[in-house]
Amino acid sequence: MDEEGLAEISARYVRFADAEALGRSPLYEALARAVAADRETLGFLSTLPDMKRQPNLLLAAVRHLFGTPTGWTEFRQMLLAHPDAVRSLMLQRSTQTNEPGRCASLLPVLARLPQPLALLEVGTSAGLCLMPDLYGYDYGRKAIRAPVMALEPPVFRCSASEMTPLPTAAPHVVWRAGLDLSPIDASDPAQVAWLKTLVWPEQTERLANLQAAVKIAATVKPRIVKGDLRGSEFVRLCSEAPKDAxxxxxxxxxxDYISDLADREAFAEQAMRLAPYWVSNEFPRTFPSIATRTGTSWPPGRFLLSVNRSPVAWTDPHGASLTWIADELNGPADAEHLR
Ligand SMILES: C[S@@+](CC[C@H](N)C(=O)[O-])C[C@H]1O[C@@H](n2cnc3c(N)ncnc32)[C@H](O)[C@@H]1O
Incomplete structure (x- = not known):
């Protein structure tokens, strides 16, 4: 690979350090910056296909095989002593981080829609975000308790801006299904071990919540279908949802996994044709046509939550915080469809 190619990989790791790891994982931030400056590691990454060079995938693969390193020197030793093992794991797995804490971002929207709900999540991983009604939430000024179950539910803390219309109760879900290219089975210990490694080091509360959510998924077994969100399975699942929900x-x-903007837009159109509500919680670059409705400067490192193309809130990518923008942007009339 030429210098330009290596510089591109390096820039990707700097972007990850700046926009994703900064303030969330000091170890991942330091490792990403060190990778960006290390020719040998960049050379290793250049032997992988582009979509397998993700910082999250490299960092998780090394930790999965050798444990969490104390710092860059140990990380580099682990990787360069066993490049084939790391490469093979990176080719075999993908970053399917399933973060149930994102339900805290979705909840204010879901609770305002006409109940009961039929939830269809595309890119569901192990289906942990398909169970927003089974978790507890602590929004600081308001808490929502999980329903009483034999299992200890996770409680997601989310700091929500003052204007956020916090729900008084969890949504009423009567049907749920997920679709994924490569579903994860929450009752398979090896698959769960990989999911756990995808939680960043230092984030012990996230890990504990993940484990609690995985136990619920292993019991509830939300229905997950293997398939591409651009394919016929999506259309079929939409048609299977109960008509009275x-x-x-x-x-x-x-x-973001769909590299072509036209394909992403085509999915959006299809989703809005097949369902009365399409809710997207993604980096703003994923749907620039929606993000530009908020203005031209987007807060770094935040997802944009939108409903039927109307921007609703800026959210922390792991669900830890939420800034409501719907009413000021869309006005009360447009926000009406959320009530
Ligand atoms: C980063 S994970 C997010 C999982 C979950 N939505 C969450 O927020 O916790 C992305 C998931 O999308 C799935 N995925 C990527 N492209 C897809 C496609 N074209 N069709 C269906 N699933 C896809 C991946 O397999 C992976 O499980």
């Missing part, structure tokens, strides 16, 4: 098609941290 409000069908909500949603996704979080998924559409």
């Amino acid at each position: 409000t069908l909500v098609v949603f996704h979080t941290a998924v559409l």
Whole structure:
């Protein structure tokens, strides 16, 4: 690979350090910056296909095989002593981080839609975001308790801006289904181990919440179908939702995986044709036509939550915070469809 190619990989790791790891994982931030400056590691990454060079995938693969390193020197030793093992794991797995904490971002929207709900999540991973009604939430000034179950539910903390219309109760979900290219089975210990490694180091509360959500998924077994969100399975699942419930098609941290903007837009059109509500929680670059409705400067490192193309809130990518923007942007009339 030429110098330009290596510089591109390096820039990707700097972007990850600046926009994603900064303030969330000091270890990942330091490792990403060190990778960006290390020719040998960049050379290793250049032997992988472009979509397999993601910082999250490299960092998780090394930790999965050798444990969490204390710092760059140890990380580099682990990687360069076993490049084939790391490469093979990176080729075999993908970043399917399933973050149930993102339900805290979705909840204010879901609770305002006409109940009961039929939830269809595309890019569902292990289906942990398909169970927003089974978790507890702590929004600081308001808490929502999980329904009483034999299992200890996770409680997601989310700091929500003052204007956020916090729900008084969890949504009433009567049907749920997920679609994924490569579904994860929450009752398979090896698959769950990989999901756990995808949680960043230092984030012990996130890990504990993930484990609690995985236990619920292993019991509830939300229906997950293998398939591409651009394919016929999506259309079929939409048609299977009960007609007396409000069908909500949603996704979080998924559409970025579709590299072509025209394909992403085609999915959006299809989702809005097949369901009364399409909820997207993605980086603003994923749907620039929606993000530009908020203005031209987008807060770094935040997802944009939107409903049927109307921007609703800026959200932390893992669901830790939420800034409501719907009413000021869309006005009360447009926001009406959310009530
Ligand atoms: C980063 S994970 C996010 C999982 C979950 N939505 C969440 O927020 O926790 C992205 C998921 O999207 C799935 N995915 C990517 N492209 C897809 C496609 N074209 N069709 C269906 N699923 C896809 C991946 O397999 C992966 O499980």
